[in-house]
Amino acid sequence: MSTRDLHLNDSADSISSAVEFVNQALSRAGLAKPSVGVILGSGLGCAADRLINAGGISADYVDIPGMPQPHVTGHHGTLVCGRVKDQSVVMLKGRVHWYEGRVLDDILFGVRLLAGLGIRKLLVTNAAGGINPKFSPGDLMVISSHLRPLLYTVPGRSSFANAFEMQDSRGLWCNVLRTAALQTKTPLRIHEGTYAMMPGPCYETPAEIRMLQKIGADAVGMSTVPEAVEAVSLGMSVLGVSCITNCAAGLTDQTLSHSEVTATASAISEPFSEWIWNVVCGMKP
C-alpha cells in the first residue's frame, strides 16, 4: 500500500500505526521484509503454530494498534512472523467477519496491514461447507472463482479511494499461484472450484444450498471474498483455499455446528500445515 492510499481516514492512520508496530517487531527479530502473507480461517491456525515452532515471533491482535479482535471460537487473533525456508512470512491467525456486525474497514484491516508491510503475495484460507457431491470433509478446494449471492452490501466497497474503482474480477484468483498450489503434493484430496460467500451468521438453509448448487457453487463460507477483492485492489496476487469441513446444509442428515467445523479442521491440521508450508515456499516474490 502506498502512502497515497494511507492518508485518507482514521482507519488508514491506525493501519500506519499497526504497520510500524509489526515492522519494529520484524526488525527486533532480525526478520527480512516479508514477501508472503497468509490469513488462516476457522480452526486452521495450525500453520501459524508451525511457524512459531520454527522460531517465529507472535503478537496478539489486542497489542497491535487498531487491530480488530475476532470473537468467534477457533479464531485466535494472533499475528505470527517467521521464516518459511528463505522467505519472510506474516500469518494472521484469525479474522473478523461480517456476521459479527463489523464494518468493512474492520474486516479489511488485516489485509491492509499485510499490504502496508509490502507483501504482494497473499494466501487466504477459510473453512467451508462442501456443495459439490465429489467433495468430502477434510478435502481442500483451491478457489478458481466466487459468487456473492444474498450479500447485503458489496465486498470491496470501502473508505479507501482505490477500492472504489471498478475491478474486473476475472483475474482475481491468480492463475499462476493456483496452478502451483494444485501441483503441491499432499495426502489430502485437493479440488478446484467456486466459492460462494454467504452473509451468515447462521448456516444456510437446505433451500439456499439447492440455490447455490444451481448457480454453480462448489463450496460455501462466510468470509474471504472481501479480503481477496481488497488485496487485488492493493496490488497483491491472491491464492484462495477452502478447507471443506462439512457437507453443506441438507446434503446429509447431520446438524451443522461450529464444533464440527473446528473438529474437521483440527483433524487435518498436520497435513494441512505441511501443505501450506510447501505452497508458501513456492510463492516466490
Ligand code: HPA
Ligand atoms: N456454511 C457456511 N460457512 C461455513 C460452512 C458452511 O457449511 N462450513 C464452514 N464454514
